[in-house]
Amino acid sequence: MSIYVKNGILHVDGAQDKLRQKGQEKPDFLSNYTMLDVETTGLSPFRDRITELGGVKVRNGQIVDQYTNLVKFPKNNKVPAFITKLNGITEEQITNEGIPAEQAIKEFREFIGDDTIIGYNVNFDLNFLYDLSQKYNLPVLNNDYVDVLRLARVYYPRQHNRLIDCMQRAGIAQVEQHHGLADSLDTIKVYNDFNQHFTEDLLEQAIGKIKNVDLTGDEVDYYQLGFRNPVQDKNIVLSGNLHMDQRDAGKMINNMGGQLDQNVENTTNYLIMGDHDFFRKNNEDLNRARLLIKDGAKIKRLSESFFLSMLDDWARS
Structure with missing residues (x-):
């Protein structure tokens, strides 16, 4: 397990320091x-x-x-x-x-x-x-x-x-x-x-009701995900220098009912970027997202820390 929820707490190999180290419910x-x-x-x-x-x-x-x-x-x-x-x-x-x-x-x-x-x-x-x-x-x-x-x-x-x-x-x-x-x-x-x-x-x-689920396992039953899943039905692109393993992150996204895409398109919901990539002018994904947003696309640009915070809130819900 590299991305999982244990006793309501999200664990992400390589990126745990980006999560708030709160206590246990x-x-x-x-x-x-x-x-x-x-x-x-x-x-x-x-x-x-x-x-x-x-x-x-x-x-x-x-x-x-x-x-x-x-x-x-x-x-x-x-x-x-x-x-x-x-x-x-x-x-x-x-x-x-x-x-x-x-x-x-x-x-x-x-x-x-x-x-x-x-x-x-x-x-x-x-x-x-x-x-x-x-x-x-x-x-x-x-x-x-x-x-x-x-x-x-x-x-x-x-x-x-x-x-x-x-x-x-x-x-x-x-x-x-x-x-x-x-x-x-x-x-x-x-x-x-x-x-x-x-x-x-x-x-x-x-x-x-407190969640315990391996998000990168071979099978994740829907009932284990509960309500308010922030990834469900979202088209997601990962970009830049991420601390979480991108293959594991992709598997997690698919297991949670989302779709991992390679390129930013009009249908993209979330562009998740490394914390230090968020304002870089030479990031092709970010530049393409900005152009599409100007044309009316509803793309949300999220830092890795913000995305993991969303997941942690869901894990604790």
């Missing part, structure tokens, strides 16, 4: 943990920013400490209008009330410590926290974690499972605040409700 009901929620300007840790941090420390099932702060960055604190509409956070609030990003992440990283982290769709939050921690040379955020969304999908199968859905079903609240601390407190209530009603069989089902 371990569905369970704990008495000691840190619950957290992060508000951001968007969905991508590569281009978006944290606007608010919220966390709650729990010991023996009781809340013993809380953390909340708006986060201010040195150059840019603009907030998209749809985000302000969602949670009320504005650029003015961040500028006037926020604390510097370096101070905020240092305090929050210390607040988390070595605790198991719990959150709702928590891998999203971990990506932002991991990258900001790395930016300021803080201890790697490799804490193991529990995703309450994983529990919700087992308890409420074949239903919409946003945090607000679970809150409403359990009679916790009718409205989600979309603020770090408030959502952390509400997620604790959902987590406690699950704790009261889960059976051992349901917990085993949740554990069994």
Whole structure:
């Protein structure tokens, strides 16, 4: 196996250092943990920013400490209008009330410590926290974690499972605040409700949903890939100096329901390039993609790191 998922963690021979070294998801009901929620300007840790941090420390099932702060960055604190509409956070609030990003992440990283982290769709939050921690040379955020969304999908199968859905079903609240601390407190209530009603069989089902699959094996059953497969039905071209083995990467793409192509065409969905090839003017694939894009082609140019991050998010979903 050279590209595989074990216990929900993606492993890629030759390119493992391009992946975030996050901890392992371990569905369970704990008495000691840190619950957290992060508000951001968007969905991508590569281009978006944290606007608010919220966390709650729990010991023996009781809340013993809380953390909340708006986060201010040195150059840019603009907030998209749809985000302000969602949670009320504005650029003015961040500028006037926020604390510097370096101070905020240092305090929050210390607040988390070595605790198991719990959150709702928590891998999203971990990506932002991991990258900001790395930016300021803080201890790697490799804490193991529990995703309450994983529990919700087992308890409420074949239903919409946003945090607000679970809150409403359990009679916790009718409205989600979309603020770090408030959502952390509400997620604790959902987590406690699950704790009261889960059976051992349901917990085993949740554990069994964590992916384990050899992506370069001779046969990959579709059910092993689950939902939200980012490669399915995509035409993909690999280009430049990639750290992952290109033959193995091609086999993985085909096993996941994609199509590996040799040349960039109008039908290409992803052009995956080595991280240092992304802006090179002498890359023929990139130049051809730019010309086709000008003519209306829908080609997405992805760095190897970005592509592997997509795969890692899928592996942990």
